[in-house]
Amino acid sequence: MKLVIRTLAVTLLVAAPMAALAQTSQPVTRAQVENQLAQLEQAGYNPNDWMHYTSSLPQAEMRVARQNSGNTAYGGANGGTSQAGK
Secondary structure (H helix, E strand, C coil), X not given: CHHHHHHHHHHHHHHHHHXXXXXXXXXXXXXXXXXXXXHHHHCXXXXXXXXXXXXXXXXXXXXXXXXXXXXXXXXXXXXXXXXXXX
């Protein structure tokens, strides 16, 4: 009986991470990928410029995210001032 419980426990421990990694969303279609690439190209990304891939892609992704969010503000939030008690 102890062997059955141990086997069951080990099986659950192994199966739990696999269930957590299961894909829950629908796969991306070819049209969605083409749309995303077109947005990145409009934001300044050139897929043929592989020499500057690491810097140009994140910049274009940020521009697309900013356009999609509707936020046109630049810079971070202004922090207030504070004073510790005396």
